[in-house]
Amino acid sequence: MAGGWLAEAAIGGGLITAGFILGLVAGNGSNGAVAGLALYAGWHLRNVLRLGHSLRRDGDTPESLGLWGDLFERLHRARREALAGRRRLAQIVQRFEDSSAALPDAAVVLGDGGRIDWCNEAAERLLGLSTPRDLGQRITNVVRHPDFASYFNGQGARADGVEFLSPVRNDLALHAQLVSFGHGRVLLVVRDITQVQRLEQIRRDFVANASHELRTPLTVVHGFLETLTSDMAAVPQRWQRPLELMNQQTLRMQHIVDDMLILARLEGDGTRGMDSDLDVPTMLQSIRGEALVLSGSHGHRIDLDADPALWLRGNELELRSAFTNLISNAIQHTPDGCVVNIRWRAHGGGALLEVQDHGEGIAPEHLPRLSERFYRVDASRSRALGGTGLGLAIVKHALARHGADLRITSELGQGSTFSCVFPAGLSRRVACATAAAVDPAP
Structure with missing residues (x-):
């Protein structure tokens, strides 16, 4: 900066002195000094115009001397650092988009009022979103499901999420959850739980069917054991304890089967129990x-x-x-x-x-x-x-x-x-x- 001031003083002083000397030669030193000062002001004006042009067009940074040289150098460095920063940011955004595109779960960034700011490819596949068509739309205007709308509007615990059918395919079951981040922003994460629900249904069906199949033989065995143990005096001594234990364990297995059938009924009935x-x-x-x-x-x-x-x-x-x-x-x-x-x-x-x-x-x-x-x-x-x-x-x-x-x-x-x-x-x-x-x- 000190060098810039010295150069600036040399330029301004040189132009005025040169004008004064030339004015003396022409017979009027004051007019020559004024002419030198006008040249110095014109030089500043030219640099101002060059700076404005460079800022408007975001073109190459001009070169100059003195304080203007220092200013243009600083502007050049700032532009170079900003360009490097933009490139790094672009690389980060590109890596984020590539990684989010590889995710099997849908991710949607929501801004004020639940408006869509960004979504990944899985959101297009699971929710039917399309970019840039749906950007700026309210998420509830695009995903039209009453359960999702109720959850989004605050009915139910946010951490629990909500399950609903995909608006794209009725055979896809989805689980959605809202996560707050940043300032007033919300991340909507949606995953496909179709396979999980199918496996859970298979488990429930297996438990229910196995319980039903076990109930009949257990009833028969328990009936015979009750008959045998109804008159323990007629049973040989060495068989009394084994028969008693068999009767107890058969009864216990019947209780387990009954409880498993109750659970299967509670899990399998999708209606609520208020009647x-x-x-x-x-x-x-x-x-x-x-x-x-x-x-x-x-x-x-x-x-x-x-x-x-x-x-x-x-x-x-x-x-x-x-x-x-x-x-x-x-x-x-x-x-x-x-x-x-x-x-x-x-x-x-x-x-x-x-x-x-x-x-x-x-x-x-x-x-x-x-x-x-x-x-x-x-x-x-x-x-x-x-x-x-x-x-x-x-x-x-x-x-x-x-x-x-x-x-x-x-x-x-x-x-x-x-x-x-x-x-x-x-x-x-x-x-x-x-x-x-x-x-x-x-």
Whole structure:
């Protein structure tokens, strides 16, 4: 920069001095100095015009002397760096487009108002989007499916995503999920889950068919075993214990088959389970009576605290199965003579069922997996109690069909609480109810 100032001073001073000398020679030094200053101003004007032309046309950077030379040099370097930056950015964008084009999942970048800013080739294949035709369009105007529109407008948890049929092909099942990034931008990721659904359907069909096929021979075997063990005095001593064990295990297998058939029915029926108004307090009173019989000589106390006016819209068989499983589990895992609490009350605009036992409790690492099929915290103890390992899976599926959640809290040595949380809109208030508000065990 110092060199530029020196050169600029030399140019300006040289032109004025030369003009002054020439003016002296012509007889008027002042006029010559003015002429030199005019030349210096014209030189600046020329450089300004050259700069404007270069900026407008984005052409080659001109060359000059003095401060203008420094300015043009800086402009040249800035242009060169910007060009290199644009090339690097273009390479990055090209690599991104190449990699996104190779993805099997559709990716759509959405801007303000859900307008499409960019999409990859998979989005064209799965969603029928086309670039540049659909750029700037609202995604809900292009993907016209009510389930997707509801999910996009905020109905449902964003992390869960939504499943719907492809607008391009009805035989393609898609799963879409929205992910926020940047400032006000959203990434829509859509994957083809057709094969996964087919495999899941094959699994459900296999389980259901195998269960149906096993039910008949198990019934026959159990019937003969019951006949043989009905008069144990007539059975030779050495066969009594084997027959007793065979009878127990056959009965256990029947329970497993029955639970598997219930699960297969819950999974296979795509309709939701809400078909009638249910008198839940009366249902719980009935289940409590059955639980007292199950407890028998173990002497459990079962306290029922139910809001008698709180009913529920749902499927009676499914909810009764879910509630029975929860209460039976509480009985099985509560020490003899201890209490099991059942509470039915309004909660957050919906309804809440809590089943609390006072057993050994469950370690935190087991809680996320309790509703998996055949998962047991203590396998040997569960089998000894006659459990199938499918009860909580049935509960979870039955609640899911009613839009409800299963929540489990537990502390080792303090017992566990299983909560069924029903959403607003399912509960009903009735003027008269038949269930007792508080019905502790005698």
